[in-house]
Structure formats: structure tokens, C-alpha cells
Amino acid sequence: MKSTELEPIRDLLVQAYGTTMGSGSKPETVQDIESFxxxxxxxxxxxxxxxxxxxxxCNFGDPALFSAKELGLGVSRVYGCISRVRARIRHARRASAFSNRWIR
Structure with missing residues (x-):
């Protein structure tokens, strides 16, 4: 499936994906992308x-081009980190509110 958006850099992409950095790469399916x-x-x-x-x-070094599955893993990790930070903030607020009652 060729896209017109990639036309200006298609030759460079073909060369890059032909190197070891692109070895093992396979096109994503529409279903994988839509699921993500x-x-x-x-x-x-x-x-x-x-x-x-x-x-x-493909990983060109920087930037890397992640598959839909890899993007999903990254998003899950970020959501997990955000949840842990929010929990710590709630805990700190409760502890602070408790100690402030005794200080006054």
C-alpha cells in the first residue's frame, strides 16, 4: 500500500529499511492501528x-518509529506512572491534612 504522503522521502525510507535497522520490520495491519x-x-x-x-x-536511532503494539505498551506504562504519582499526591495530602490538625 503506497501512500502519497511518503512520496517525497520514499527512496530514503526504502534505503533505511534495507539496512540492519529495518531488518525484521513488517508493515502494520489496518486492524492493529485501528485497535490501538x-x-x-x-x-x-x-x-x-x-x-x-x-x-x-523501525529504529533509526533517533527518532524511532514504533509499531502500534509498541505504542500501546508505552501508553500503558505512562498511564501506570501517572496513576502511581496521583496516588502518592493523595497520600501526601492526607498525611499533611492530618498533621496540620495537630499543629494548630
Whole structure:
């Protein structure tokens, strides 16, 4: 599936994906991308979506192009970290409120 969004850099992408950095890469399926978008209630940019559909994930060093599955893992980790931080803040507020009652 060729995308017009990638046309200006297609030759460079073909070369890059032909190196060891692109070895093992396979195009994403529309279903994988749509599942990711539904699960996290986001819409991937058209160019990124086209890149995943035509080439798949690849690590060029910086930046890395993540697959829908890898993006999902990252989002899950971020949500987990946010939840832990929120819990610590709630705990600190409760502890602070308790100690402030005794200080007054």
C-alpha cells in the first residue's frame, strides 16, 4: 500500500529499511492501528499511519518509529506512572491534612 504522503522521502525510507535497522520490520495491519486508536482514543497522524502501513516499525536511532503494539505498551506504562504519582499526591495530602490538625 503506497501512500502519497511518503512520496517525497520514499527512496530514503526504502534505503533505511534495507539496512540492519529495518531488518525484521513488517508493515502494520489496518486492524492493529485501528485497535490501538480505539483503545487509547487517539488518531495517529496520517503520515505516521501511512509509514506504519507501508513499512512498519523501525529504529533509526533517533527518532524511532514504533509499531502500534509498541505504542500501546508505552501508553500503558505512562498511564501506570501517572496513576502511581496521583496516588502518592493523595497520600501526601492526607498525611499533611492530618498533621496540620495537630499543629494548630
Amino acid at each position: 486508536e480505539q483503545k487509547y482514543q487517539v488518531k495517529l497522524p496520517a503520515v505516521y499511519r501511512a509509514l506504519l502501513l507501508e513499512f512498519g516499525a
